[in-house]
Amino acid sequence: MLLHIMVNLNSKILLKANNITKKFGNFVANNSIDLEIKKGEIHALLGENGAGKSTLVKMFYGLLLPDEGEIFLNEKAVSITNPKLARYFGIGMVFQHFSLFPALTVTENILISLDKNFSKKELENKISDISKKWGLSIKPSKKVNELSVGEQQRVEIIRCLLQNPKILIMDEPTSVLSPQEIKNLFKVLKNLSNSGCSILYISHKLNEIKEIAKTVTILKTGQVIDTLDTKNVSTKILAEKMVGKKVVKLKTKRSFTKTKQKVALLVNNLSRTKKNLFGVSLNNINIFLNYGEILGIAGIAGNGQVELMEALSGETTGIKEEIMFEGKPIGDCKIDFRRRLGMEFVPEERNNHATVSDFKLNENTFLTFFGRYNINESFIKKMMTSANYSYEDSIEIIKKNDVRCPHENPMAKQLSGGNLQKFIIGRSFQSNPKLVIISQPTWGVDIGAATSIRQQIINLSQNQKAIILISQDLDEIFELSDKISVISNGHLSKIKNKQNISPTEVGLLMGKN
Amino acid sequence: MFIFTPRQIENNNWVIISPLISVIFTIIIGAFIFKILNYPVLESLYQVFVSPFSRPDRIADIFVKACPLIIIGIGLIFCFRANIWNIGAEGQFIFGTLCAGSFALLFPDNENKFILVLMFFVGFLGGAIWGSIPAILKIKLNVNEILVSLMLVYIAMLFIDYIVRGPLRDPMSFGFPLSKPYPDGAIISKIHFPGIGFLGQLHYGILSIFVLAPLAWFLINRTLPGFQIKVFGSAPKASNFAGFNKNKITFVVLALSGGMAGIAGVIEVSANMGKLQPEVSFGYGFTAIIVAFLGRLNPYGVIFAGVIIATAKLGADNAQMILGIPKVVTGIFEGVLLFFLLAGETIQNYKISFKRKT
Numbered sequence: 001m002l003l004h005i006m007v008n009l010n011s012k013i014l015l016k017a018n019n020i021t022k023k024f025g026n027f028v029a030n031n032s033i034d035l036e037i038k039k040g041e042i043h044a045l046l047g048e049n050g051a052g053k054s055t056l057v058k059m060f061y062g063l064l065l066p067d068e069g070e071i072f073l074n075e076k077a078v079s080i081t082n083p084k085l086a087r088y089f090g091i092g093m094v095f096q097h098f099s100l101f102p103a104l105t106v107t108e109n110i111l112i113s114l115d116k117n118f119s120k121k122e123l124e125n126k127i128s129d130i131s132k133k134w135g136l137s138i139k140p141s142k143k144v145n146e147l148s149v150g151e152q153q154r155v156e157i158i159r160c161l162l163q164n165p166k167i168l169i170m171d172e173p174t175s176v177l178s179p180q181e182i183k184n185l186f187k188v189l190k191n192l193s194n195s196g197c198s199i200l201y202i203s204h205k206l207n208e209i210k211e212i213a214k215t216v217t218i219l220k221t222g223q224v225i226d227t228l229d230t231k232n233v234s235t236k237i238l239a240e241k242m243v244g245k246k247v248v249k250l251k252t253k254r255s256f257t258k259t260k261q262k263v264a265l266l267v268n269n270l271s272r273t274k275k276n277l278f279g280v281s282l283n284n285i286n287i288f289l290n291y292g293e294i295l296g297i298a299g300i301a302g303n304g305q306v307e308l309m310e311a312l313s314g315e316t317t318g319i320k321e322e323i324m325f326e327g328k329p330i331g332d333c334k335i336d337f338r339r340r341l342g343m344e345f346v347p348e349e350r351n352n353h354a355t356v357s358d359f360k361l362n363e364n365t366f367l368t369f370f371g372r373y374n375i376n377e378s379f380i381k382k383m384m385t386s387a388n389y390s391y392e393d394s395i396e397i398i399k400k401n402d403v404r405c406p407h408e409n410p411m412a413k414q415l416s417g418g419n420l421q422k423f424i425i426g427r428s429f430q431s432n433p434k435l436v437i438i439s440q441p442t443w444g445v446d447i448g449a450a451t452s453i454r455q456q457i458i459n460l461s462q463n464q465k466a467i468i469l470i471s472q473d474l475d476e477i478f479e480l481s482d483k484i485s486v487i488s489n490g491h492l493s494k495i496k497n498k499q500n501i502s503p504t505e506v507g508l509l510m511g512k513n
Numbered sequence: 514m515f516i517f518t519p520r521q522i523e524n525n526n527w528v529i530i531s532p533l534i535s536v537i538f539t540i541i542i543g544a545f546i547f548k549i550l551n552y553p554v555l556e557s558l559y560q561v562f563v564s565p566f567s568r569p570d571r572i573a574d575i576f577v578k579a580c581p582l583i584i585i586g587i588g589l590i591f592c593f594r595a596n597i598w599n600i601g602a603e604g605q606f607i608f609g610t611l612c613a614g615s616f617a618l619l620f621p622d623n624e625n626k627f628i629l630v631l632m633f634f635v636g637f638l639g640g641a642i643w644g645s646i647p648a649i650l651k652i653k654l655n656v657n658e659i660l661v662s663l664m665l666v667y668i669a670m671l672f673i674d675y676i677v678r679g680p681l682r683d684p685m686s687f688g689f690p691l692s693k694p695y696p697d698g699a700i701i702s703k704i705h706f707p708g709i710g711f712l713g714q715l716h717y718g719i720l721s722i723f724v725l726a727p728l729a730w731f732l733i734n735r736t737l738p739g740f741q742i743k744v745f746g747s748a749p750k751a752s753n754f755a756g757f758n759k760n761k762i763t764f765v766v767l768a769l770s771g772g773m774a775g776i777a778g779v780i781e782v783s784a785n786m787g788k789l790q791p792e793v794s795f796g797y798g799f800t801a802i803i804v805a806f807l808g809r810l811n812p813y814g815v816i817f818a819g820v821i822i823a824t825a826k827l828g829a830d831n832a833q834m835i836l837g838i839p840k841v842v843t844g845i846f847e848g849v850l851l852f853f854l855l856a857g858e859t860i861q862n863y864k865i866s867f868k869r870k871t
Binding site: 313314315334335336337339345347349352353354355356357358359363366367368370371382383384385386387388 | 754
């Protein structure tokens with residue numbers, strides 16, 4: 001009898017999403033998504049960046065409202081308009097980035113976030129109870145800034161558990177944890193699931209999903225690709241489903257002359273420790289790049305791309321021999337010095353990094369061109385250079401790259417994302433560089449602009465320039481690159497020729513822990 | 514809940530109109546305050562805002578009062594453009610003055626005006642040293658410059674107090690904490706207009722404004738360091754991407770604004786006091802912060818802003834003398850004005866809508 005009830009309970013559907021659609025302007029983030037989470041089940045949500053995972057769970061937690069479709073809780077249609085209501089319905093969420101006050105104790109942090117009122121003593125006891133019950137060892141009186149990342153996450157989990165949730169949403173919970181901490185977390189999650197609490201587990205790490213989840217739903221470009229039982233599926237198939245079948249089509253035939261290959265860039269065992277909690281440490285990165293080649297570096301965002309870009313560009317500097325450009329050690333040289341040697345950089349963030357949003361385009365040209373004017377003049381003359389010098393270059397960049405401006409010399413923030421990116425890339429090509437390192441060039445750019453940006457990159461490499469393309473868009477990587485490598489958790493995989501690596505393989509490397 | 518959405522199109526005219534509206538609103542609020550305090554409203558407003566313009570010598574005095582505010586304000590532009598918060602111009606003013614004054618007192622019988630040039634130099638250096646302390650602490654130890662620069666104000670105040678009561682006290686001062694008078698050469702003389710004579714306290718130091726403001730404008734808009742300061746202030750990451758040295762920028766702007774405050778001190782004391790005393794500044798360094806913002810961080814704007822604030826200060830003096838209105842009302846006016854300025858700037862940059870909390 002009891003067993004029968006248990007089985008019944010287990011098969012009961014706790015949360016159901018029916019035909020959910022969410023649009024942001026013209027962009028469809030979620031396209032008629034169906035999802036069922038059973039009671040006590042650990043359900044994984046897998047997908048690349050931008051697949052729509054976060055959008056979906058934000059709707060479950062009341063941070064966003066669906067445009068179409070319904071959410072059912074225990075077979076009753078509910079409208080979750082805010083997180084407080086979500087918590088009332090028994091939905092808890094642990095975010096990737098914690099929201100804790102470092103100067104307050106664990107108890108105090110939990111106290112200020114609770115919907116119910118507790119006395120401090122009462123709450124402290126409750127925290128101890130929960131931490132004992134679920135093996136989430138934590139000292140309630142400790143200040144948060146004395147806790148490790150794993151412990152901070154436990155605080156967040158306890159905060160959710162205090163509300164007796166029926167379902168717990170975990171957004172990329174392991175991205176900041178050490179392997180030991182991951183083990184502990186998994187134990188806790190399994191215990192929770194055994195006690196009847198469902199868990200919706202968002203991740204792009206394939207092994208983890210196989211280890212912890214019972215069911216996995218794969219999202220791609222806002223649509224459900226498949227829902228599978230993890231027991232019957234290999235990580236290889238998961239990877240394939242996640243990245244999809246990649247159709248490789250070249251818009252321009254690349255005539256590749258193998259005759260005059262010269263080494264452009266050599267990176268030897270480049271390592272950097274992370275600057276903050278949510279940064280990524282770089283580990284023994286090795287790169288070898290010839291002129292006329294495009295090296296594509298794939299990877300899910302937040303795996304060290306930003307740090308790698310900073311190290312290669314010279315925004316952060318290190319040991320001299322780590323980076324050799326044309327045989328010259330430049331690892332300790334700053335970005336403006338590297339520019340003078342013929343390197344150019346296009347960082348991922350367009351606003352207030354690659355450009356100053358409030359500045360006009362000629363001033364933004366001057367931002368990277370200032371070293372070029374009055375180069376052989378006296379110190380005084382050099383100091384007297386101003387953005388007025390860069391009008392002509394600026395106009396040329398705008399013309400050459402078809403940057404569409406509302407008027408002749410607009411501010412950077414007045415351009416659309418695609419046009420600003422065309423300007424930034426055009427600016428880096430304007431100086432006829434030998435090596436260009438580009439990060440996420442078509443991220444958030446419309447298709448027309450993306451195509452012309454890719455064409456620009458191909459044209460540049462035709463002129464025997466060396467290019468590193470850091471991108472999370474696998475189509476783009478396969479379309480443009482000669483060599484491919486994958487960055488994952490600060491490690492760069494071995495560089496392979498495009499012919500020798502398949503999209504599935506890349507997907508597997510991307511999902512490696 | 515208020516929702517702020519950034520405005521897309523900026524109308525440049527508002528950069529000038531919005532401070533003017535702020536001044537008008539301040540006058541309206543001022544009228545209310547006078548009403549509540551039971552003073553005759555129109556008469557009070559006349560004394561505060563109009564009477565300073567009623568005679569040529571009074572107009573001249575506005576410029577005398579505005580002079581230190583403008584010079585300090587011009588210096589502060591560099592800091593605020595770089596998003597470095599130098600709150601301690603008052604201390605830099607005092608320390609610069611103290612250095613220059615002590616230097617002048619080394620040559621008690623000097624009658625050569627050349628010593629003024631040296632005093633400007635020493636005053637600039639003194640202010641720059643005082644300003645570079647928060648810079649160095651920020652660079653080396655990442656200490657907040659707001660706290661350090663502010664606390665150094667009080668150190669400078671107590672230091673000059675000690676000096677004029679101790680080492681530099683004039684034995685002939687009948688026990689007052691005053692230094693000996695400056696030598697004749699170290700005095701900035703009043704301007705004598707042929708046929709008219711002196712106009713209030715108007716002195717040659719005023720002329721420095723018309724050198725310093727264009728110079729500052731040129732530095733900000735036509736030089737590489739000026740560009741670096743602006744980039745660093747509006748987008749530190751872009752500044753790093755360009756390859757600018759943020760420590761250098763931090764040091765230069767703090768030292769430069771400190772030096773300018775020092776120069777303001779030299780002019781103020783050499784023209785109006787002629788000796789060191791415990792109080793050489795009357796909050797000029799703090800008021801100049803408002804002046805800098807009221808002038809939209811533009812050197813020419815700062816000249817206008819300095820004149821407006823100086824008018825209010827002199828007007829409050831008049832109001833006190835004639836109507837017995839406490840002088841602290843200027844403080845209220847400054848506060849209200851700053852409030853409207855910031856509000857104006859916010860409204861200019863953001864569209865504000867109200868939504869009931871769900």
